[in-house]
Amino acid sequence: xxxxxxxxxxxxxxxxxxxxxxxxxxxxxxxxxxxxxxxxxxxxxxxxxxxxxxxxxxxxxxxxxxxxxxxxxxxxxxxxxxxxxxxxxxxxxxxxxxxxxxxxxxxxxxxxxxxxxxxxxxxxxxxxxxxxxxxxxxxxxxxxxxxxxxxxxxxxxxxxxxxxxxxxxxxxxxxxxxxxxxxxxxxxxxxxxxxxxxxxxxxxxxxxxxxxxxxxxxxxx
Ligand code: AMP
Numbered sequence: 001x002x003x004x005x006x007x008x009x010x011x012x013x014x015x016x017x018x019x020x021x022x023x024x025x026x027x028x029x030x031x032x033x034x035x036x037x038x039x040x041x042x043x044x045x046x047x048x049x050x051x052x053x054x055x056x057x058x059x060x061x062x063x064x065x066x067x068x069x070x071x072x073x074x075x076x077x078x079x080x081x082x083x084x085x086x087x088x089x090x091x092x093x094x095x096x097x098x099x100x101x102x103x104x105x106x107x108x109x110x111x112x113x114x115x116x117x118x119x120x121x122x123x124x125x126x127x128x129x130x131x132x133x134x135x136x137x138x139x140x141x142x143x144x145x146x147x148x149x150x151x152x153x154x155x156x157x158x159x160x161x162x163x164x165x166x167x168x169x170x171x172x173x174x175x176x177x178x179x180x181x182x183x184x185x186x187x188x189x190x191x192x193x194x195x196x197x198x199x200x201x202x203x204x205x206x207x208x209x210x211x212x213x214x215x216x217x218x219x220x221x
Pocket of ligand 1: 009031032033035052053054056057058059060064084085086087088092162171
């Protein structure tokens with residue numbers, strides 16, 4: 001199964017993608033995670049992407065296309081994947097279509113996780129991320145058992161540089177400028193399914209799983 005998750009920053013795409021990938025035994029491809037790893041490792045891509053990311057802007061499409069092509073050449077995507085964070089605009093949706101056409105594969109469903117600005121700002125401004133395993137926590141919604149320490153692996157929790165209120169607002173503005181074209185694109189292809197992501201993460205997860213079952217009856221669910 002090949003699933004694309006769309007939605008504003010803070011809708012919970014990363015959280016849902018991780019849980020879904022585990023549940024359905026699919027690869028999880030997060031363009032944000034790949035970029036952050038490149039920044040951390042100081043690669044050429046990371047050096048080029050860093051400034052855009054810190055300003056809440058999109059990394060140029062050419063860099064993203066190259067990165068994605070490389071990721072889709074890896075063998076773990078053979079059984080299917082959850083794509084989280086790509087496409088972010090119409091041009092990226094066309095690039096994705098071209099890559100998939102060459103590979104003779106198609107997207108099964110695009111899940112659009114909708115969330116209100118109020119919830120997004122509350123979620124992102126309190127988000128904490130583990131610097132070792134990438135697990136997400138929240139200062140009030142989902143605090144770690146020990147302050148500053150990841151429950152899962154004992155790594156150190158940090159706030160993403162782009163989760164500051166000014167940058168969150170910029171990311172939302174960028175998102176809103178691009179999203180309507182994307183929604184129309186996938187609606188026209190009859191692939192788009194819209195869910196509210198304002199509720200608890202586990203409730204949203206069950207709704208996505210129910211949707212996959214209804215549409216595809218996945219035996220792995
Ligand atoms: P995310 O973790 O998905 O919120 O992404 C964090 C940042 O990485 C974004 O604000 C962008 O700067 C960059 N980024 C992630 N995915 C893309 C993409 N598909 N196109 C351009 N920039 C991206």
